[in-house]
Amino acid sequence: MAVLSRRRRAFALAGVAALALIAAACGDDAGDTGTSNADKPECAPYAQYKVDKKKTVSIYATIRDAEATKLTDSWKQFEECTNIKIDYEGSGEFETQIKVRADGGQPPDIAVFPQPGLLASFATKNQLKELPAPVKANLDKNWSKDWAKYATVNGKVYGVPLGANVKSLVWYSPQLFKEKGYKIPTTWDEMIKLSDDIAATGIKAWCAGIESGDATGWPATDWIEDIVLRDQGPDVYDQWVNHTIPFNDPRIVSAAERTASILKNPKYVGNPKTIVTTSFQEGGLPVKDKKCGLHRQANFYSNQWAKGTNVAEDGDVFAFYFPAVDPSKGKPVLVAGEFVSAFSDREEVVKVQTYLASAEWANSKAKLGDWISANKNLDVSLVKGTIDQLSVKILQDPATVARFDGSDLMPAAVGSKSFWTGMTDWINGTKDTKATLDYIESTWPK
Template sequence: MRRTGRIIRKRRSPDNHVTTPRSRPAVRAAAALAAGALALSLTACGGGDDGDDDKGGGTGGTENTVTLPELDGASLEVAAVWTGAEQANFKKVLAEFEKRTGAKVTFVPAQDPIINFLGSKIAGGAPPDVAMLPQPGAVRQAVEKNWAKPLGAKARAELAENYSPGWQDIGTVDGKQYGVYYKAANKSLIWYNAQVFENAGASEPKTWDELLTAAQTVYDSGVTPFSVGGAEGWTLTDWFENVYLSQAGPEKYDQLARHEIKWTDPSVTEALATLAEIWGKKDYVAGGASGALQTDFPASVTQTFTGGDQPKAGMVYEGDFVQVNIGETEAEVGTDAKVFPFPAVGDAPPVVSGGDAAVILEDSEAAQALVTFLASPDAARIHAGLGGYLSPNRNVPASAYPNDVQRKMAKALVDAGDDFRFDMSDQAPQAFGGTPGKGEWKALQDFLKNPRDIAGTQARLEADAAAAYGN
């Protein structure tokens, strides 16, 4: 299950890698999203409506805002790496499309890396009609392999109506629109067990030093501070990106994302040393390094919110989608499970985002209709109401989200407009930033196991990056 920034508009470099303009003021990006993120402190937030419906995810709209064709007898396959509740919720969106068109839609569970999965399906002559691709690099790769088909006029019209130019741009390759970013994420949040914090006398931190203080306070109360889903390397890249963005700053972040500076750069040394203050601290990670490396992402969440005030850990880092997994426990978001923005390591707190784009592989009226539906507020409204989901669609009403927490997160995302930074590993070639057991995922898993080996980790990261980027 690949999860999907700090928000900034992307362009393409001559070598086809995703790039970001150097001239865009980083402070504006930070202010737009950080201001929204800072409103996410859940001390006073529960599941009720705060009466602010028109100020959240968009401008509202009627129940059905898009006209869909009659597709009786048509069948479609949609592939995604989503599992568990995330998959179940998406299937409810697909069920509404079936109801409105008469088409039959089958969800096809995919494995990471999804490009490899799709390659095998295409080689076997059975590609899915639509795939949800979790990286801009994967969208470009699908285009370069002649797998992806351009969006039709109706899908493009929905995008123009509902999405900011920046979100349209990251689904564009060589001037043609291929992707609809149906799902987005704010990946700069730390969730905590409220009873653990209350018992320990810990408070929500705003800086890295305050986070270390809170962790020690939780530890002194008898609870391990952090749960880390190290079995899935993407969670570790997200940890690194938040520390690096805040500490090194957006210019360096952009340069490292493009491999214009090496992973042996002193700024990377500093970020890894900072991570080691948690990953390398004895008894700060549930199960130790070996236990964390056997803990997948869902378990890293559920073990933080089960066991009452004696869970396996007091805090877990990851994005807004953590709510889906909290829903599998008895904890309630806003009361038992609360959240604070990832603390500032440097001058400003980081906000990192990502997303999943719907891309057509088998062009047909039905496939075009489905992607048009996914670009509309209608589809996003259904998914939003189920929790654990954010849409970059600016015309999804705030009232669609089930609680004040998600309304604030959606507002922060939409209010950022075109000022956003995307997940760094998602911008990298998939061989480096998106493959289990390889590249950045594997190097950071090894670093979690041995946080003293900063120089060796940097050397491995640089060797793998150089091979993947071809420089």
């Protein structure tokens, strides 16, 4: 679920406003001398983006608070050197308001879509601009075909990836592993053996939480998606997400049963019903206290650990790659992220699009922390945080076979409704596997 990938811890810095005023004053003084910012040596890398007259480009997205501050900070030098001012707005009502604005004839120049399916709905109505040549060149240079295809609609490309999340991770306690002599599993069978060993000690092998307010159930959809990739492979995953095979296809039943062997297994999780009433935020916290061995959750779960928690290979908590069933078939990875699309093709808009699709911008953003990208030319050494570094290495691994969060690609009636509620009933024991998948299939729009 992409909305969770946008959650970050927000910390306010009291001196930011004052520093901004000082910086603005310094900029005015420089202007009084007759020296333009664009002529400064530090602006040389931005020469290709410069426009002759001052222009403004509007960007609308879901990214807010501290994360929005880091986003706008990432293009400050670009603004100073190009004559292009970026007017950024982040909104919690993005999914509703972007439609209102576009249908009303007042869309932003650029929108950052958190779901490829939402992007596609605007592309099919011819409201988005196909990628201009320089933007497409950066897409081809910096992203894999797997990522590029998620903003492709009817053979035309309308967006470029921005940020990313890696969901195929398992959190654990390095201290517990050291005490018990456990090894990081590299195959599914090794992980199941490890689960048995942990369960034999009397603590939960796995912990989870799927309560998330109106979105309760979404963490369980990630489990299903991750295991469809492992149990059946990327081709079947694509067919399932695109509904060229039904939601209740026997192959999806197989994957759901493999999921149930962990998530609904009392030997591993205790009473599965408690997973339904445990919040997403609290689901993995017992790992740190060594009351639970394993917790499958994305890189953004790092924000849930208490302040002072050492997230490292030899620290309080860390994570490993969720192993493949058959490693010889590649490295399946469930991912999520945002995509940059444009409603306008003015020169300055294309310049901003091109910059956001570049490795230079990705590295600028990475330096600010708490962010990763699937950009192949992102310098991992600039990425802050051990989990984010691990995630980027997974994304850049040539063996990785990435597939986007299925619920974000499915129609909203399924992906953000019946799939969530169906998984909740399934874990709660209200419906068995067949009845659950039959129900979700029945809700797919005709």
